[in-house]
Amino acid sequence: MSLTANWSYPTSVRFGAGRISELAEACKVAGMTRPLLVTDRGLAPLPITTKALDLLDTAGLGRAIFAEVDPNPNEKNLAAGIEAFKEGGHDGVVAFGGGSGLDLGKLVAFMAGQTLPVWEFEDIGDLWTRADSAAIAPIIAVPTTAGTGSEVGRAGVLTNSETHVKKIIFHPKMLPAITICDPELTVGMPKAITVGTGMDAFAHCLEAYCAPSYHPMSHGIALEGMRLVRENLPKVSATPDDIEARGHMMSAAAMGAVAFQKGLGAVHSLSHPVGALYNTHHGMTNAVVMPAVLRFNRPAIEARMAQAAAYMGISGGFDGFYDFVLKLRAELGVPERLSELGVATDRIDEMVEMALQDPTAGGNPVKLDRENTRALFEAVI
Ligand SMILES: NC(=O)c1ccc[n+]([C@@H]2O[C@H](COP(=O)([O-])OP(=O)(O)OC[C@H]3O[C@@H](n4cnc5c(N)ncnc54)[C@H](O)[C@@H]3O)[C@@H](O)[C@H]2O)c1
Numbered sequence: 001m002s003l004t005a006n007w008s009y010p011t012s013v014r015f016g017a018g019r020i021s022e023l024a025e026a027c028k029v030a031g032m033t034r035p036l037l038v039t040d041r042g043l044a045p046l047p048i049t050t051k052a053l054d055l056l057d058t059a060g061l062g063r064a065i066f067a068e069v070d071p072n073p074n075e076k077n078l079a080a081g082i083e084a085f086k087e088g089g090h091d092g093v094v095a096f097g098g099g100s101g102l103d104l105g106k107l108v109a110f111m112a113g114q115t116l117p118v119w120e121f122e123d124i125g126d127l128w129t130r131a132d133s134a135a136i137a138p139i140i141a142v143p144t145t146a147g148t149g150s151e152v153g154r155a156g157v158l159t160n161s162e163t164h165v166k167k168i169i170f171h172p173k174m175l176p177a178i179t180i181c182d183p184e185l186t187v188g189m190p191k192a193i194t195v196g197t198g199m200d201a202f203a204h205c206l207e208a209y210c211a212p213s214y215h216p217m218s219h220g221i222a223l224e225g226m227r228l229v230r231e232n233l234p235k236v237s238a239t240p241d242d243i244e245a246r247g248h249m250m251s252a253a254a255m256g257a258v259a260f261q262k263g264l265g266a267v268h269s270l271s272h273p274v275g276a277l278y279n280t281h282h283g284m285t286n287a288v289v290m291p292a293v294l295r296f297n298r299p300a301i302e303a304r305m306a307q308a309a310a311y312m313g314i315s316g317g318f319d320g321f322y323d324f325v326l327k328l329r330a331e332l333g334v335p336e337r338l339s340e341l342g343v344a345t346d347r348i349d350e351m352v353e354m355a356l357q358d359p360t361a362g363g364n365p366v367k368l369d370r371e372n373t374r375a376l377f378e379a380v381i
């Protein structure tokens with residue numbers, strides 16, 4: 001099967017191996033004449049990035065790059081990016097990378113023309129309506145990992161460099177005008193990033209599927225997303241250049257992000273404070289805590305997980321699904337405990353409070369409180 005397609009949902013998506021070749025044309029369609037490519041420090045020197053710049057340059061669009069972007073980007077990275085955008089007289093952003101490069105690129109395009117500080121646009125109620133939406137520059141997104149799904153999302157995650165707390169910054173126009181999903185770009189990911197980002201996509205689908213709110217569209221997308229991860233994440237982990245499997249993982253990542261407007265849950269509520277305090281990889285952290293959260297949620301999700309298991313060809317209902325997650329984790333080399341990622345119990349009080357305040361906590365099928373959240377942390381560390 002050739003995995004090439006054009007989708008118009010949730011934005012214009014050009015999907016297929018090799019389609020990075022359409023980058024310059026996509027910039028022109030989006031109205032850009034001087035794009036700024038935004039990526040993170042790690043990707044900046046890699047051949048895939050040089051090739052993207054070459055494509056822009058050859059088409060007369062210049063080869064401007066901003067890469068002062070940390071993993072889990074913060075407001076200092078954003079301020080420097082906005083400065084580069086203004087100084088270079090740019091009129092659009094190519095957001096290139098994993099979630100870090102994509103989010104910071106989207107935030108530069110959003111914030112370059114605003115007067116209010118970025119924290120005023122946290123994803124709460126309709127705060128986004130304070131923004132001058134005419135001043136938002138167009139965005140082309142090019143994912144190089146298959147995990148966050150930020151390439152089809154309307155938000156960017158920004159870490160406060162003083163408090164270490166991550167905030168979700170939201171504006172509908174942060175949805176990229178055009179997204180190029182080229183699975184060849186993901187082949188060179190280090191194995192731990194392939195696994196971690198893949199498990200993030202899985203966590204998005206799983207938690208969206210379990211969230212109790214009514215959203216049948218997201219529910220269906222989440223279910224198929226889980227099936228794609230089950231069939232393809234072990235393949236890309238074992239055979240990094242399996243382009244078909246890489247393509248399915250890229251789809252699953254986008255599907256997770258579309259699905260999680262239904263809600264996320266305790267996997268993310270636990271993972272966010274751990275990532276903030278210990279700088280662990282987000283997706284890998286999710287993978288470690290996932291089985292404990294499934295056990296915790298069991299009373300509320302047992303029937304639903306049996307339906308998912310049946311759809312995914314797993315026998316044994318909830319128990320079968322739970323065993324599958326344990327086996328997947330082992331097969332991918334995911335640690336069984338957070339202590340193996342350097343997490344200790346000494347900051348558990350802080351993490352419990354952060355987890356309860358995390359915006360994802362409300363989506364968990366079993367209500368989180370101080371006592372059960374502490375017990376969860378103790379179990380996963
Ligand atoms: N916007 C959203 O909806 C959303 C959702 C979830 C997470 N996030 C954010 O996304 C970030 C995490 O993103 P991520 O998991 O994709 O990791 P990442 O973007 O931080 O990348 C991880 C590492 O992999 C490297 N890398 C990326 N692609 C590569 C490639 N093709 N080849 C070689 N190296 C490559 C990067 O240089 C980096 O060192 C976090 O900041 C998180 O908060 C955003």
Ligand SMILES: [Fe+2]
Pocket residue numbers: 148200203204268282
């Ligand atoms: Fe996530």
